[in-house]
Amino acid sequence: MEQNDFEHGKRCFLFYKENLLCKLLEGKSLDVPLVEEVNALGFGAEGRLDVVVQDGTQHVAQQLYHPLEAPLINQPTLPSGWQWIGLRASFDVLPLQRYLQAGKASQILYWDSHSRFCPACGTATEQINAITKRCPRCHYEIYPPIATAIIVLVKRGEDELLLVHARNFRGSFKGLVAGFLEAGETLEQCVAREVMEETGLQIAHIRYVDSQSWPYPSGLMVGFVADYVSGEIKMQEEELSTAAFYHRDHLPEIPRKVSIARRLIDLWIERKI
Ligand SMILES: [Zn+2]
Structure with missing residues (x-):
């Protein structure tokens, strides 16, 4: 039954601020509602966008900007069986495929709201297709932007890894060195630069491991592993509050599985690795 749900019927990824409208299924699990279910709740269709997800199915995404557009928010309680949930938190309660779809919907909505006018000449843009807008005056084309960032696990020998706590982390856990790709850089140069800037350490043997779409609001995280070579940790204090090597037998709190x-x-x- 649930498998068929992925194949039949358009879903409506309806966001108010960062919260996604979900319906409760039997038990405690949640899912994103079908378009007709959202209509039945009384939401208008204004501003709905088509979103084609990776498996080729088409869904719709909609962003509410004002509480008046979101009658359910103004009620003391949602109707039984409905819930708003943050996109990050939805990772824990939605099927993984649906979380990934919601992430794409969120990125398309972010792009749509940030591409209303041509950045070159200021004219209102026109939608060409689901992922292209064009300026009717100067013909500049705008696609959903993707900010590329690297993240790297630095090993020291086989039993130690470098963990940091960045000041912008949401929580007390310790994670990995990360940072945005700059113009003119390769990914590997970015990895080496970020580790040097944030910790003062020299690394080598930078190897690609995996990547992840990171829809907060619109990024791609490219994951690497590298070997420590030399240097003492000199922490970049504006960005980090701690940086140290940890033995695999004594790891601190590490990031949640969403990342x-x-x-x-x-x-x-x-x-x-
Ligand atoms: Zn223009």
Whole structure:
């Protein structure tokens, strides 16, 4: 039954701020509602966008900007069986495929709201297709932007890894060095630069491991592993509050499973990277 749900019927990924409208299924699991179910709740269709997801199915995405557009928010309680849930938190309660679809919907909505006018000449843009807008005056084309960032697990020998706590982390856990790709850089140059800037360490043997779409609001995280070579940790204090090597037998709190940081750390714990 649930498998068929993925194949039949358009879903409506309806966001208010960062919260996604979900319906409760039997038991405690949640899913994203069908378009007709959202209509039945009384939401208008204005601003709905087509979103084609990776498996080729088409769904719709809609962003509410004002509480008046979201009658359910103004009620003391949602109708029984409905719930708003943050996109990050939805990772824990939605089927993985649906979480990934919601991430794409969120990125398309972000792009749509940030591409209403041509950045070159200021004219209102026209929608050409689901992922293209064009300026009717100067013909500049705008596609959903993707900010590329690297994240790297630095090993020291086989039993130690570098963990940091960045000031922008949402929580007390310790994670991996990460940062945005700059113009003119290769991914490997970005990895080496970020590690040097944030910790003062020299690394080598930078190897690609995995990547992850990161829809907060619109990024791609590219994950690497690298070997420590030399240097003492000199922390970049504006960005980090701690940075140290940890032995695999004494790991601190690590990131949640929603992030590629955790995937890289889990691979290292299993001695696969
Ligand atoms: Zn223009």
